[in-house]
Amino acid sequence: MVELGCAIASDLESPRTGGCGCGRVRFEARALLWASYCHCRRCQIRTGAPASVQARVEPGSVQVVAGEDLLRAWAPEDGLEKVFCGECGSALFGRRRGGAIVRVRLGAFDGDPGIAPVAHQYVAYAAPWAKIPDDGLPRYPEQPPADGPPGAAGR
Numbered sequence: 001m002v003e004l005g006c007a008i009a010s011d012l013e014s015p016r017t018g019g020c021g022c023g024r025v026r027f028e029a030r031a032l033l034w035a036s037y038c039h040c041r042r043c044q045i046r047t048g049a050p051a052s053v054q055a056r057v058e059p060g061s062v063q064v065v066a067g068e069d070l071l072r073a074w075a076p077e078d079g080l081e082k083v084f085c086g087e088c089g090s091a092l093f094g095r096r097r098g099g100a101i102v103r104v105r106l107g108a109f110d111g112d113p114g115i116a117p118v119a120h121q122y123v124a125y126a127a128p129w130a131k132i133p134d135d136g137l138p139r140y141p142e143q144p145p146a147d148g149p150p151g152a153a154g155r
């Protein structure tokens with residue numbers, strides 16, 4: 001069992017569930033921390049969108065309960081592996097190289113994951129063709145603090 005910090009916003013008794021578009025990959029997430037919009041170039045390329053949204057999760061708190069053999073990953077030379085369903089292409093996780101899942105794409109959850117983005121990150125690389133919404137969230141040129149912006153847990 002992982003050591004749980006105080007920033008966890010989700011209810012540990014009822015894991016958040018999710019999966020890919022074709023339904024073959026399914027997962028359960030138990031310890032969501034905080035979420036952000038990522039405007040980095042890699043997120044633009046792998047999603048085709050100006051930004052992706054992901055939750056930080058406690059390492060070891062996400063279980064793939066179906067379709068683990070279908071998972072494929074783009075593993076850039078540095079940074080997290082970008083894990084997707086090899087069957088339908090749905091973006092699912094960020095994973096340490098050969099290790100624990102530490103990000104879950106918010107769009108992969110079945111319903112409301114219980115947290116919402118609290119920051120924009122890597123805005124120095126934002127797509128020139130899309131405006132960052134004027135939503136009042138803090139913007140970081142690169143990485144935000146590891147614990148997120150002040151008061152980052154939940155929404």
Ligand SMILES: [Zn+2]
Binds near residue numbers: 023085
């Ligand atoms: Zn799939």
Ligand SMILES: [Zn+2]
Binds near residue numbers: 038039052
């Ligand atoms: Zn990114």
